Amino acid sequence: MNDAVRKLAPLPKDQADQHYREAPNNLEAEQALLGAILVNNDAFYRVSDFLKPVHLHEPLHRKIFEVAGEIIRMGKTANPVTVKTFLKADDKVGDLTVAQYLARLAAEAVSIINAEDYGRAIYDLALRRSLITIGEDMVNIAYDAPLDMPPQSQIEDAERRLFELAETGRYDGGFQSFNDAVALAIDMAGQAFERDGHLSGISTGIHSLDGKMGGLQRSDLIILAGRPGMGKTSLATNIAYNIAASYEPEVQPDGSFKAKNGGVVGFYSLEMSSEQLATRIISEQTEVSSSKIRRGDISEADFEKLVACSQMMQKVPLYIDQTGGISIAQLAARARRLKRQRGLDVLVVDYVQLMTGSKKSGENRVQEITEITTGLKALGKELNVPIVALSQLSRAVESREDKRPQLSDLRESGSIEQDADVVLFVFREEYYVKNMEPRDELDPKYEEWKMQMERVKGTADVIIAKQRHGPTGTVKLAFQSEFTRFSDLADPSFTQYEH
Template sequence: MNEAARRIVPMAKDQGDATYREAPNNLEAEQALLGAILVNNDAFYRVSDFLKPVHLHEPLHRKIFEVAGDIIRMGKTANPVTIKTFLKADEKVGDMTVAQYLARLAAEAVSIINAEDYGRAIYDLALRRSLITIGEDMVNIAYDAPLDMPPQSQIEDAERRLFELAETGRYDGGFQAFNDAVALAIDMAGQAFERDGSLSGISTGIHSLDGRMGGLQRSDLIVLAGRPGMGKTSLATNIAYNIAATYEGEVQADGSMKAKNGGVVGFYSLEMSSEQLATRIISEQTEVSSSKIRRGDISEQDFEKLVACSQHMQKVPLYIDQTGGISIAQLSARARRLKRQRGLDCLVVDYIQLMTGSGKSSDNRVQEITQITTGLKALGKELNVPIIALSQLSRQVESREDKRPQLSDLRESGSIEQDADVVLFVFREEYYVKNMEPRDEFDPKYEEWKQKFEAVKGTADVIIAKQRHGPTGTVKLAFQAEFTRFTDLADPSFTQYEH
């Protein structure tokens, strides 16, 4: 075995005074693992959830591991005889042919019990090699200092690559085999089948909305828009709290936590302080008016409710960042950090127009908004989480007879509509009808107004104006203004469908 290893491994060489440093690797561990797999195919399943062919240092070992994995997944036996037909017959390993090398690996195989330990050692060395590559690139770029890459951009790029390495064990990106994509799609369907409510995405806690969207899909950019006073922040906080409150974690093979139900939520509150946001959520949960909480106009019974609610809320994985005017680069860096430290399953940004682009300050606001929405979409894909981004609507809504918003009302950029996977509009007709109340209650039109107001009182429409993966339409919800709470209507027949 060692003679073969010697021919595979390049030996350290002296180059003048400098010693050539070989990339970290352990060929003996690779040989031991492959031998264990060839003798007992169950060894493959002990490492397959974290170890990929790319993690092995020696190209021939990568090929053997890849071929063995394909054969085992097909339900067949992988051994020196079945594998050798998929490798180059004329390839030499020292003085041995590939067939002889495979037989030697199997003959000197160690116990399957050690397979996972060898796999971990190989994986850790692969991470170290990747870290060396990233570090060398950082040093080389910093020395060369290309004009089109300022230091801040280099920091962001290095942070992104390090995050990807920490999350997935590789950072090279590139093409993915179609069979891997198919396996991911089947896994997603399986998870949806097992999850509460059988949703493919994360439940919003509002059943009629989930029924329309299948929950919040990972890597989607969901734009939630509305005019001031429509309750878009209320809906966002309701959804964020519902997701965090139903969080149920599951320990993975590598020791990390994964959300089985609900999820860890990051909330960027650019408009309100964290205390104001917390007050809204407490009001929604306890059914004590937020204005009363702020004024301290509460009874002893209400106060007990608030204390009990706050004790429960302390355990909820909802994290708030209240930095005003945050840039897309800062937001991305903090989101990556949160995912590494606490986990992350959903991000909420309140709201797009209060953010800044990561480049130089520009007079062209449309261009800046484009940069922000493109950055949010890329971040959602990178972190594999849904991002709910709130947006203002232009004033042209107010000048129309029909106040229901349309896609063309999205403010400052067509890129919001273009980059979003889902566009939701919050529309409360009650808000507009209330403002039309006749001053004189003896006015003949007062009765007509009253009937109209009663019909729309306490309701809100969530208009699904765009959805890449499903139908558009309108979902009618109940809205309790004093508690800033959206809920399902008692009568489900209110949900309207359009295609």
């Protein structure tokens, strides 16, 4: 037998079965579940929190599940009679009409007790089908090796798709019905009502700032900018530690944990080492100056304070990554991993200008920053967490009479200003007034300077220059420079004013 004939020879039956494998599905389980829902609508609520129409394999079953769900959510009864009016009457299922098929499903319905088991089986099979699709794509792309997709970016793409599948049970994105969006909005309002301080977002631990922003909103990109010496890293570490320290987990029905208050924080420190960052936080918590801690110039009582504080801090879910010059793709991959392994509620990046984009953007720094901010915005939406990204301001501030920052002062500003949901500027007038001290105490201007210094000493302004969900304006805070700590002012009448 020549080679060509041998290639076309029929395969043995067991081998032929291996070559024609059907995607994993269980139509009987889908029929049983739909029957249970049509007989007793309570069965729908047993599965609706994890099972979506897209998880069913048979297109007609998807449609029946979707229609029944909409009817039940409206407070009406879903049964073969009410559901059939929303389906095409001339569709056939074998020899049966759609109406006859619905009646057959209801007649052969299983007990409501089994509804959740069938729902889980259907969901697991849908995940397996999605895994097969991702696996096939990985193999095909690896074989074809397109020039614009090197292996590293293929790994990152596969990791992203697997993460979405693990988190949401689907990875294709696509349209979401308005009903689902409304349900999510109502859930958010309910959570805000139950949460401490009635905030829709995660509390920063600084009440006057929360009052303006409603906390840090999920999937928002929050840009925190300022000139060197203004304390932007201090404010970011203050907020990060406040959130991590007030973390209260709550067990979900599927056994996972969700933050009731506070949250798990990931901190990308591109400028400072993790020890420097920890020293700052210890100083802020113990009220022992960080310069004294570094020099070892502390009393025994101070040292006991430090030890007690460090023991308490070991339990705080604050994770620090000190990789310098990290790319947006690496940052996203590590953030996904942290969310899968430890959970993640807030991400802080210190700071944007120290990150790198892909090689494609080349020498164009503005293009590179655009890629980074767009990537951060997309990552916030994907992980459903607020991202606080620190940014430098241009030197133009220093040459102006009024040193208060404006949106146009953001370096490579176009994309930063455009992609951000919130832009905060940290401004300490004390820093500039201090540098204007007259050399001679007998100088007539000295008294005037002293009064001005008295007015601004120990205060800082957080200017909300842009906010998609709320007002802009300025929040006045207390700032203790020796402990790098921001806090609410003792006199609430000074806290904020609006533009």
